[in-house]
Amino acid sequence: MNALAERFAQKMQHAGLEALSTTGAVSTIAVEPSSQTATSSSATTIVTADRAHPLVSTASLECNPLPLHKQIEQFSGAVQSTFAANGTAQGRPCKLVLLPLFLLPGVHVMEDIPQEIALAQQALGDAIEIELRPAIGSHPGLHRLVTECMAAQPVEAWILLSHGSRRANGNQPVEALAERLGALTAYWSVAPSLELRLQELSQLGMRNVGILPYFLFAGGITDAIAQTVETLSQQFPTLKLHLAPTLAASSELTDLLVDLAQDEGRR
Numbered sequence: 001m002n003a004l005a006e007r008f009a010q011k012m013q014h015a016g017l018e019a020l021s022t023t024g025a026v027s028t029i030a031v032e033p034s035s036q037t038a039t040s041s042s043a044t045t046i047v048t049a050d051r052a053h054p055l056v057s058t059a060s061l062e063c064n065p066l067p068l069h070k071q072i073e074q075f076s077g078a079v080q081s082t083f084a085a086n087g088t089a090q091g092r093p094c095k096l097v098l099l100p101l102f103l104l105p106g107v108h109v110m111e112d113i114p115q116e117i118a119l120a121q122q123a124l125g126d127a128i129e130i131e132l133r134p135a136i137g138s139h140p141g142l143h144r145l146v147t148e149c150m151a152a153q154p155v156e157a158w159i160l161l162s163h164g165s166r167r168a169n170g171n172q173p174v175e176a177l178a179e180r181l182g183a184l185t186a187y188w189s190v191a192p193s194l195e196l197r198l199q200e201l202s203q204l205g206m207r208n209v210g211i212l213p214y215f216l217f218a219g220g221i222t223d224a225i226a227q228t229v230e231t232l233s234q235q236f237p238t239l240k241l242h243l244a245p246t247l248a249a250s251s252e253l254t255d256l257l258v259d260l261a262q263d264e265g266r267r
Contacts, residue, residue: 033060033061033108055079055082068116069119069120070120072098072117073123080094093126094127094129099260100133101135103135103136103142103162103163104163104171104174105135105137105170109135113132114132117130133261136216141252145252146177146212149245153210155209156206158212159185159194159211160177160184160214161194161211161213162185162186162214163189164189166190194225194228195232201239202239210241210244214247
């Protein structure tokens with residue numbers, strides 16, 4: 001997670017801030033589901049660029065001693081101190097852009113994060129302007145990243161395995177992506193399950209099946225998925241299962257975050 005924040009800060013330096021700087025000084029905070037989902041520590045880290053570029057930090061919605069609104073307030077304090085020291089804000093409010101590192105428009109994205117932002121905005125007043133950008137899962141460029149992951153392993157069928165959302169229409173983006181990819185969908189927390197999909201493919205006579213975990217980072221769930229795939233390999237001995245890696249903190253993923261930060265990811 002911190003590696004992604006560092007990549008993002010570096011690329012924002014090269015991208016320029018004209019699209020973001022109309023309301024004064026700008027800073028960015030990337031919000032991930034949980035501090036336990038990343039392979040490296042995701043305790044809040046501020047990546048400081050020079051005065052012409054944004055501060056970048058990370059925050060977690062869960063598994064953090066502080067609730068998200070308090071993390072936002074804490075980072076905002078550092079932002080105000082930094083920009084006050086170098087005169088960047090020039091009396092105007094600082095803009096804080098939040099980039100949700102979520103692939104699905106579930107409860108966290110549609111309800112929890114906006115509620116936390118409202119609490120933070122109430123506490124901060126007019127000194128900080130908080131703007132919530134679309135979740136990374138809304139970026140059309142994710143199709144290219146997933147396609148590249150699939151191309152590395154030729155198989156007869158692919159299963160796009162997502163966490164899944166119980167929110168109405170919350171899984172629609174995954175279904176649409178899978179349809180474009182010619183893949184089946186399966187979910188970790190809702191139906192249809194990976195086991196059911198493998199049973200269907202086994203009955204169709206498939207032999208080589210790829211499983212792509214639709215997650216940004218490795219963590220507890222992806223470890224559990226790997227264990228489950230090993231168990232299912234024994235349950236379906238006629239199937240050769242190929243478990244692909246997660247999308248990870250690649251340069252290409254960072255480019256998508258820069259697009260969203262500049263409000264270009266959905267244009």
